[in-house]
Amino acid sequence: AQSVTQLGSHVSVSEGALVLxxxxxxxxxxxxxxxxxxxxxxGLQLLLKYTSAATLVKGINGFEAEFKKSETSFHLTxxxxxxxxxxxxxxxxxxPGYSTLTFGKGTMLLVSP
Amino acid sequence: DGGITQSPxxxxxxxxxxxxLSCEQNLNHDAMYWYRQDPGQGLRLIYYSQIVNDFQKxxxxxxxxxxxxxxxxxxLTVTSAxxxxxxxxxxxxxxxxxxxxxxxxxxxxxxxx
Numbered sequence: 001a002q003s004v005t006q007l008g009s010h011v012s013v014s015e016g017a018l019v020l021x022x023x024x025x026x027x028x029x030x031x032x033x034x035x036x037x038x039x040x041x042x043g044l045q046l047l048l049k050y051t052s053a054a055t056l057v058k059g060i061n062g063f064e065a066e067f068k069k070s071e072t073s074f075h076l077t078x079x080x081x082x083x084x085x086x087x088x089x090x091x092x093x094x095x096p097g098y099s100t101l102t103f104g105k106g107t108m109l110l111v112s113p
Numbered sequence: 114d115g116g117i118t119q120s121p122x123x124x125x126x127x128x129x130x131x132x133x134l135s136c137e138q139n140l141n142h143d144a145m146y147w148y149r150q151d152p153g154q155g156l157r158l159i160y161y162s163q164i165v166n167d168f169q170k171x172x173x174x175x176x177x178x179x180x181x182x183x184x185x186x187x188x189l190t191v192t193s194a195x196x197x198x199x200x201x202x203x204x205x206x207x208x209x210x211x212x213x214x215x216x217x218x219x220x221x222x223x224x225x226x
Contacts, residue, residue, distance in 0.1 A: 009153065032212050043117075043203055043217035044156075051212065090155065094211040099163060100146065100171070101211045105155035 002027045002093050006104035014112050019063075019078040021107050023091035026072065033074040034092040034101065035065055044090060050074060061085070086111045115140045119204050119218035125226050126191070126198065134189045134221045136204035142216070143209045145187035149173060150201040150220075159202075162187055163210070191223065199225050 007022040025031055032051050036044040048059025055067040065076045074091060088108045092101040117138040126132045136145065144163045148156040158171030162181040176195025181187055187206075191198045201222050205215035 034214050036217075041201075041220065041222065043119075043219045044205075044215075045217070046214050049214050092214075096212065097210075098212070099144070099169075099210050100158055100161055101215060103148075103156040105153060 002031070002095065002098070002102045004091050004093050004102055004104035006089075006091055006107050008107055009105065010108045010110060012110040012112065013081045015083055016080050019076070019081045019085065019109065021076040021089050021091075021109065023065075023074045023076065023104060024072055025074060025091070025093045027093055027095055029095035029097070032094045032096075033065075033067060034094075035059065035063070035074075035076050036090045036092065037061075038088045038090065038106075040087075047076070047089075081109075081111050083111050083113065085109060117204060117206055117216055117218035119202075119221050122219065122221060124221055124223045126223060127226060129193045131190055131192050132223065134191070134202055134204075134223070136187045136189065136218060137185055138187075138206045138216075138218075139185060140206055140216060141184075142206035143184070144207045144211075145181070146205045146207075146215065147171075147177075147179065147187070147189045148203045148205065150203055156203065159189065198223055 003026045005024045034049045035047040050067045091104045120135045146161040147159040160179040162168035178190045204218040
């Protein structure tokens with residue numbers, strides 16, 4: 001069985017501040033991990049993915065995430081927030097032989113000027 | 114450009130009616146998925162299909178039905194048995210299984226009136 005926990009349903013930052021969105025997973029097999037972003041009334045867009053290569057994964061729009069097996073975490077970071085980063089972010093997990101992704105409940109990122 | 118098209122973007126249903134949500138992809142992906150999104154609950158899997166003429170129930174299949182007669186198409190019918198159908202519905206596809214991640218459509222917002 002697999003599961004994902006995203007700590008914090010809402011995170012607020014100021015423009016220019018560090019963005020940190022937390023994701024912890026549970027998986028009985030080596031995980032594949034994903035971060036997606038969703039803007040209002042739109043579908044989800046892939047930000048980045050970890051598939052057992054480098055533990056530090058760089059994605060689009062300046063985001064990156066680090067896979068830490070000992071902590072079962074895959075937190076998403078960005079050094080400097082932009083107003084355009086305001087959206088909902090979802091972490092998801094899969095694994096070898098799995099047919100579907102399991103998603104967390106999402107974290108809404110609010111960016112203030 | 115390849116992608117997934119969901120239609121309509123907004124749909125209104127009267128009590129007791131069945132409605133069908135369309136999902137078409139031209140990515141040549143084998144697998145297709147339907148998720149339901151409600152505020153604060155993340156994405157919940159309704160049905161998925163890995164090959165033509167075959168599909169599996171997800172976590173919340175009751176009150177929904179699907180078909181997969183063509184590789185490109187995976188329509189979802191919301192039946193009158195679904196007691197609380199008001200939600201945002203997302204269709205996705207993947208090359209094969211979930212390990213490469215999904216490509217999402219832009220969603221259909223269904224409202225019961």
